[in-house]
Amino acid sequence: MTAERAISQDTEAAVRQHQEHDEAGNSKFGFIVFLLSESVIFLSFFVGYTIFKTTTTDWYPEGVTGLETREPLINTIVLISSSFVIYVAERYLHDKSFGAFGSFC
């Protein structure tokens, strides 16, 4: 028991330091957990859509005849590429290089 105590007191300071100040680590862990969970929502949408589309003879809502793909595609590209730009801008902001930040924002 005393040996155990000695060991644990040895590591104590380091461990405690780690634990009390690891907010960034917590955020990262929590965010990954959140993303995993959120992706299940989209999984359920895909499942719902697939079942609906494959089992229904005419799956379009009333008054709709075909699926529009061009505009949504452009919008999607804009949306996704914007997140890269924002990411780069944020990195510069973090490094306090405001000039470069401005050029991305």
Next chain:
Amino acid sequence: MKKLRAILIMSIYAILVALASLWMAKQSYSWFPPEASAESKLTDDLFSLFTGLGTFIYLGVIGPFIYSLIFHRASKYDRSDAPPIEGNTWLEVIWTATPLVLVLTLSFVSYRTYEKMSIRGPMELVHLHVPQMIEPAYAEPFDSTPQQDIQKAVETEPIEQIDVTARQWAWVFHYPENDITSTELHLPVDRRVRFTLRSQDVLHGFYIPAFRVSQYVVPNEDINLELTPVRTGTYRLRDSMYSGTYFAANQTDVVVQSPNDYQQWLAAASAQTPGSAFNQAAYEYSQSSEPGSGNTKDKVAVRGWATIPPAPPPVVNYAPKHEPDSPA
């Protein structure tokens, strides 16, 4: 010596529990409505087995539990702790393995029962008739009369087809051979009956407690269900899947008749010109003082909200004369 006494007490308790379980298993048959179909006997046998084993496990756990509550109490001024027993690998293995074996066995027995009932049900495309009955030498856990009943019914006469239509809130039965309709379900005894279940609006549940089988009725889908009535009498058909405002009133009678009576009923019904049947939901809806705008009925103490109006009373060849009443 002490150990011997413990073993003795435990054995006596086990015997008592076994006896109690047997008694409960026998008792369980009396908790049901009459066994009006061959399938119901299969279900009741299975339920009896579950009741017996369930009682055994329940008493097996609760007995030591209560013993402990009585004898393992701290005396008033005893502030000491009990011995620090943290576990016992053997015990833990046993009480993991035993339930495992038990539930697998119960699953298997349930599977056998389900096979024997061969009620078809949704999406069963292959119509092999009652295949597992051709296993003569197989030692069956239960008595085999229900199977023989089913088999006899299948062999002696063709399957009787009846189309069932459910709607908010009425049941209509169509007999395609004679092309007649009824709001009361008449069935011949000792014949295999195949229902084709259809819904015109929402989900309903086709449930005849005396037959022990319920099956959802699903819009856009034809669901087949096969049963073998074996006992004449009047039973109740209930909607078992919540279907909206008048759900609780969506019930009717089931009359199982001897083949002769059944044929007579068919003949009499086909002689009648179709007329509007009594319908509880439509009746209550029409009693409302301000139809559509809230109440469904005037008598109640607390008034209600708007409802989907019931479909108009079905027009059928045969309808029971008055409000259907419940058999005992």
Next chain:
Amino acid sequence: MTNISLEPIEIVRGQPYPGAPDNWKRFFTFSTDHKVIGIQYIVTSFIFFLVGGLFAMIMRGELITPEADLVDRTVYNALFTMHGSVMLFFWTFPVLVGLGNYLVPLMIGARDMAFPRLNAVSFWMIPIAGILMMSSFLIPGGPSQSGWWAYPPVSLQNPTNNLINGQVLWILSVAISGVSSIMGAVNFVTTIFKMRAPGMTWFRTPAFVWSVLAAQLIQLYGLPSLTGGAIMLLLDLTAGTSFFTPERGGNPIVYQHFFWFYSHPAVYVMVLPVFGIFSEVLPVHARKPLFGYRVIAVSSVIITVISSAVWVHHMFASATPPWMRMFFMVTTMLVAVPSGIKVFGWVATIWGGKMRFTTPMLFALGGISNWVFAGITGIFLGSVPIDLHVHNTYFVVGHFHYVLYGAIVMGIYAGIYHWFPKMTGRMYYEGLGKLHFVLTYVGTALIFLPMHPLGLMGMPRRVASYDPEFAFWNVVASIGGFLLGLSTLPFILNMVSAWVRGEKVGNNPWRAYGLEWLTSSPPSVENYEELPLVISGPYGYGRSEPLVSNVPNPDLTEFPESLTPQKAS
């Protein structure tokens, strides 16, 4: 009986103590203290418990007679819908989140949850969502009347044709509570994974924490499925899509899969923390370590896994093909194995113990006995041929109320009584507690046992009227129901008066072993002066082994005493 021999310890208050009664105003603020939030959760959800209970009283009033004569059928249908929804989404889930919120950081030796502000946001969504759902009583057409399942097509029928109707409010409200639950789950999982005190390895983590972790993992994988289904339902209802609308080619059965993929595991979200409470309460009041602690802890996680593959047992009578019926029958029955392990472990824990029948112990023992019964009827329901007879009858209602009231609500009461002295620094009144227990236990048996024969006889659930043959057992059940209604009164009286004027007790009145008992009662804002350094597993009763190497609070002199009990008396 309770050994409250310890004279109150005067604590110099450097920091505010959130549970203390003079501090009640804190509970109406946007506090980020997990203890304040925990109590906010518990009290708010208890108010919803009373609301849902009121609905149940009216329903039992209606069911005393076979005819639908007390309330209109639409009102009855709205009441059972709201009863089920309130009881699940606004009582059982949040109250357990509340207990978890209060206890998990204390038990693992953390200063707070990982994300305190997120925690507060999660809480404040609950009253908002609850009030939103209740507000549907005031709009034309009334609340949703499609049951807590909200199965289409009934849930898509909109008699008023208004865009704002009861069903839409129901979906929004459930969605908000779902968002709150997901945020809570992320918070719990992160806290438990990342913030355990130094030295607290997985197998030194209390069983309650394990069970909360197992339950919150279920929320993470299951809840999104319900949310997805609910969103599609909302689109069908308002935007003219037809995922589940049969007239336009949709398939209502698909909704059932989405719904039950979450809602079966959801029953384990509710019951697992209660299993955790049983595992904590029994050792303390039986003075014996939890028997088979590791197996009990791990079995929670096994339940998390198995319960993801059993949902179709709620759809045996639906348009479910035979192979699915058989497959899910086997998986369903397998859940009984880890559940059984726990029960055997609890019985072995009290066996040979030195029990004291304090109120929390009584509730825990009562809850376990009810759970044994409900688990067995659960196996019955898992068998396809039996379920085809009893599905959607009162047998099912009896089964799940035995779980939900008999085991879960009783377990929650056990937890509240057990940690009441920790939360408030005061002791509840033992006499009122015992009265509460007797009323609850007898009431539960009276109302929910008769539902089993009713179901076997063929009485469907969700009916406002029934055939006279069912009258007898319904009268008995109604009497039991009113008794249960009555049983909440001594509880409320007990909690309020004890919180204000109860006897002050020390930090560890139960002489319990566990980190939460090492700190002051109520704990100060940051829980511990100094974070504990854990050097042994939980439940060290009967061994003279300290739990932590540093006693974090010098006031806690009674703790070592409990470790050397022979000298104590």
